[in-house]
Amino acid sequence: MSQSWLLAIFLLPLLGAVLNGAIALSVAMARRRVPAATAGAADGSTHGPTLGGPHPAIRSVVSLIGVLLPFASAAIGWAFFAQMLQPAGSRLMTVDLGPWFSAGGLDVHWSFMLDPLSIVMVLVVTTVGSFIHLYSIGYMAEDAGYARYFAYLNLFLAAMLVLVMARDLVLMFVGWEGVGVCSYLLIGFWFEDSVKATAGLKAFVVNRVGDFGFLLGMFLLWWSLVPTGGPTFDLLKLPGVVSVLSGPTATAIALLLFVGAVGKSAQIPLHVWLPDAMAGPTPVSALIHAATMVTAGVYMVSRMHVIYELSHYALPVVGLIGGVTALMAATVACAQTNIKRVIAWSTISQLGYMFMALAANSYGYGIFHLVTHAFFKGLFFLSAGAVIHALHGEEELSRMGGLWKVPQLKGTAIAFAIAALANAGLVPLSGFVSKDAIILAVANHQMPVVLALAWLTAFLTAFYSVRLLLLVFAGDARDPHLAETAHKPGWSMSIALGFLSIGAVVVGGLNWPAELGGQEWFSAFLAPVFGGPVGAPPVPEPHAGAVVGITTGLVLLGILVAWLRYREPAPTLGAPWRGTRAVWTFFWRKWYVDELYGAVVVRPVLALAQGFSTAFDSFLDAVADAFAEIYDRGARVVRLIETGRVRSYGFVMVLGTLALLVVAVVTGRR
């Protein structure tokens, strides 16, 4: 297969976005015309199913385009992967489509590449993404914006693939912004609801802060590479040239880039947008806000790891932010009462783990957790989506419970349990493998604070995962009527749940830790990218047995505590034990970070804007009004001589002539 085929990986979803976008536009235009014509008609029932879902024919076409193209792109990705696995096969493929722009010494090309890191990202994005697309057929079937939804989702896939396949940092930024836009569009997908539209806006604005850091980091990188004579953003050439950077410069660049990662991957202090992003449809939460886009920050830091390694401070900062975020988000997840919010906070927490791995120089483990997380967190969201769909859109835990007894939801319950336990890190599910590897790496790297944070988070993760599982499925239904009317997930949703369930169980096998007798095949595959020794066996952590034992013990303890507390139908979702109400409220209110931002940033800015608006408005209004007044008064005067009578005009003419005559005589001009 020719290397240029790698372009098809992102061009196919882009084609889907264009086609579905065209369909969505024409449907919208047709719909705008129809109500005007039929509004007066007595019976609106004769005019097809325009109110609920789209026309069945349109839905079929949209589904075919929107789902088959991502699967085709995934197939091409797997073909490239197979090629890479050949012993003689090249592990690096590049395509250069020629220059995009060049200014000064900056020469940006439309250049794409596939190396082991990129192909891993491509496979995760296209494979998990395709099944989430498939799932969406069932989940979104009744939505009026069906074609628009698939257009956005395809566009997201294309942007994400550009992000991970870009060979140039500028091109990576294009994908970076592209996924941000799609995230905004899909969070605010139901934009008639102002809360949801605002959530999209919040995600976009918070991400702007991070993107600004990313941009500054790029600028600084460029500026500090100028002395080398050949500054470049080429990701393949960068490792060769960055060694000229001094420590402080590298620290500044690394931290600025990390600000971008913090924004995209929802780490403290820019994590506030991700929980609100749950306003979007649940498959979107699974794809964008769990499996792919939010991991872009992890990918970017891994990609730029050479710069991070030049600095003494950057990676410890990354690890500390990741650790604190993981712990904080896990505590918040313990107290949430909305099914999707729990999972959203859990995502933030797991992303924290990935950054901890990067900080321990174990990029392979970070990326591996990204992969397993894509499976089990995608499954978590999709099975939660199946519950929400079955309960007619209900997301509040207070109206769930007892769903295990609903025969229609048995399959969903099993998928949900696999996801929750994988998320909890139970042996031997995928979540256990990748998380244990990270904790081992952190222990091996002598980072006691981060290790403590990771352990504490492991306990809390197990607790909230099982709490959520039990609150949804155990005991008696808190809303019997809702439970009775629950329906089975459709075929497309079931297939996606089945596939991801298998993935969430077995994917861990790819990188079974060396301490537990594994081969760490995945880390070895990525080793060339991260400059590790190829083929060398990984260094085992000396106290591996103790570390794994403590982690597993903490996980089991968390599961046990949650089981003891929530196995019976909990009468209240509030504080689980007496005396914990204050702490619980603190967690439930998300540590009051939103309130803090509201007081420190949002409200002052709004007040300032209001002030400017009032001041400038009144000033500009006064100026405009003054001109209007002048013209108005003048017009009133001039109107008087505009009589419309020929004789009066004649009279004025005569007077004028006389006046000229007088002037001529008096001044004596000839």
Added chain:
Amino acid sequence: MIPAAGYLMVSAALFFIGAAGFVARRNLFTVLMSIELMLNAVNLAFVTFSRQWGQYGGQIIVLLVIAVAAAEAAVALALVVLLFRNKETLDVDVFGQMRE
């Protein structure tokens, strides 16, 4: 020989009679005749100066003015007929639509 001042006084008198008629009279025909009167007052002044200074430019202008005045009269009378057909009147003050 009558001095040039005499001709000019007649010219001035004719002009002001015409101007007064143009401004004061309401009948369209009278207004038109007043315009002719002013034109001819000016013609008289031209001829007077032409003769006084012995230059022929003034007389040439007069011939031009007569020609233009004839054309103007033809157009104006046609307009008057049309106006009369529209409003059944020759009162100039009635034709004030331009103001609206």
